[in-house]
Amino acid sequence: GQNIDQPTEMTATEGAIVQINCTYQTSGFNGLFWYQQHAGEAPTFLSYNVLDGLEEKGRFSSFLSRSKGYSYLLLKELQMKDSASYLCAVRDSDYKLSFGAGTTVTVRA
């Protein structure tokens, strides 16, 4: 089976930076996704990486290293509304999508 690992919880202060790591072991690789899920709400798409490197989108950036089976989501200038669960998902060579258990980020004032 596929193995997607990410930390369970992280806490940071408003205005700070938080980096959520995701490591994966899958049968091949065809893309990595990050989703954000606020409590009681639908997961929403944040980013997609298929090539190595950094993808920047406003305050959020996502990095991928395929050779290391590693990605991170970087949240800058944290705001209270960024408190949510962040899900890492990897698509394998059969185009099956596997999710990690999610990282709950709590932003404190």
Added chain:
Amino acid sequence: ETGVTQTPRHLVMGMTNKKSLKCEQHLGHNAMYWYKQSAKKPLELMFVYSLEERVENNSVPSRFSPECPNSSHLFLHLHTLQPEDSALYLCASSQGDSGTGANVLTFGAGSRLTVL
């Protein structure tokens, strides 16, 4: 309405009941999915429908029965469930079920199911 809508948002049922979860998407997508989300666990893919045909069934117990009458609607029929089936059931849709391109999933807010 826009996006993916799920009803009911909350459901409590006994083990002998029969109920259904409904999902509707207004995005013109041609693939729809059911996922199970349990606390502290990864999302588990249950069923995939592409162009109204079931293309994936991930060894889900027969007490869960999906139905996709058209490309905009998806149902999950529930009967004789067990307490361990209590979870958040998420519906999603996408344009295409293959892995080409980003193929981003659009999720509904989920139906919180409690089995007593």
